[in-house]
Amino acid sequence: MSTVQGARARARVEVTAAIKDEARRQLAADGAAKLSLRAVARELGMVSSALYRYFPSRDELLTALIVDAYDAVGEAAEDALAKQRTAASPTARWIAVCRAVRAWALAHPHEYALIYGSPVPGYTAPETTNVPASRVGLVLISIARDAHLGKGVAPPKPPARLLVDGERMAADFAPDLPPAVVVALVAAWAQLFGLISFEAFGQFHRVVEERDAFFAQAAEQLARSVGLVLPA
Amino acid sequence: MSTVQGARARARVEVTAAIKDEARRQLAADGAAKLSLRAVARELGMVSSALYRYFPSRDELLTALIVDAYDAVGEAAEDALAKQRTAASPTARWIAVCRAVRAWALAHPHEYALIYGSPVPGYTAPETTNVPASRVGLVLISIARDAHLGKGVAPPKPPARLLVDGERMAADFAPDLPPAVVVALVAAWAQLFGLISFEAFGQFHRVVEERDAFFAQAAEQLARSVGLVLPA
DNA sequence: CATTTAAGAGAGCACTGCTCTTGCTTTGGA
């Protein structure tokens, strides 16, 4: 697919990309609330109505940016893992991935807010975001799987009803992981983004100063909570 | 203070309250992005320019709602603690407070998003929000203090630079707590809101179904991470 | 009672998302 179609089609993907780029620029500068279709069009030298040939509404443009943002964090996480895949211990890999996600968030706070802050559009995230949204989670799962194939400290056993959830999730994502580990992983996943969100959204202002060290410490504790053993 | 001033002054506080109430209604209905000064004024039977006698801008109105929301969660947490103060173990109190905060968030998702989601206004939260914003944190600290005055499992020792942060925070909020515990508390605080935010913002959609049990399990793990011992 | 003060009403500015109609250009089939 994407064979050499007519020049018209190529122009279309270029304009589409230009719109997204300019929108991302404005997003990074002023935040999602102030992203204006008219301003994007103005900056691109076209009239606002022309932009509707490419994105049927402002929310659709935002959705496109959301998908791109999910892919960007996901890629950051996957790259961090790839760089450490063979050498380091599972715990070191876990911490490296956590660090990478945090670094991306702090470097792109508005894009981060778009995906992990309050949902901006009419409350329902489109289905197209589901796959890119799970990339970071899958990276974390893969680290835990590698670790638990060897030895690993089992997390505390959850009650039976929760284990049902854990089994279903394990069936979907990691058939060889014990359900209790999957449950702990999901919790760690949410907690990781709690740490990052508080830092990115300014909740640590005048509270935590040594943020790198603080985050490293917390990421280590998260690794422990999913049963990864610490290097001596 | 607040002595019986003229009837005009009383009308002012009443109108101010009515504006905030209507704004809160619209916030709960459609979210912060769609909160409109003109719509609030319209609903109250006044003209939009009159509203500016009470709030100098839309952001100031939002700030007032933010302060109220912080106070509401804070009160929910304090009430939950008060109900269990004498009877239950520190761990049970911790979980009760966590549950109360979560319940408030799920009951008022838009107000929750206002304070723990992406920062809406021009990036700087006013200083007036600082005190109400710390109420939940103070409740968590007080539970840990009660527990650690007796016995408690010390969290892993952070590196020296981080301990400096911990000592400063301890000096501010809990002089009798070991710095390492304070550091762990702040991490648990952020992680708690990570769990709640993911649930409130729909990130657990089609992932976690047994959310009550899941949250209880995670809250228990958080208690453990700050050194609270579990009841046998 | 006179005067200062506060509040509401209304018009208006600059902006937004979005729709509709009007022309122009590229495209693909006869």
Place this chain on the structure above:
DNA sequence: TCCAAAGCAAGAGCAGTGCTCTCTTAAATG
């Protein structure tokens, strides 16, 4: 090759927004 069909840009226009003025009326103060 020509011609209809489709894609695209432009412009006007609608309804809505935050916010700022001016004007008038009602209350509080001296």
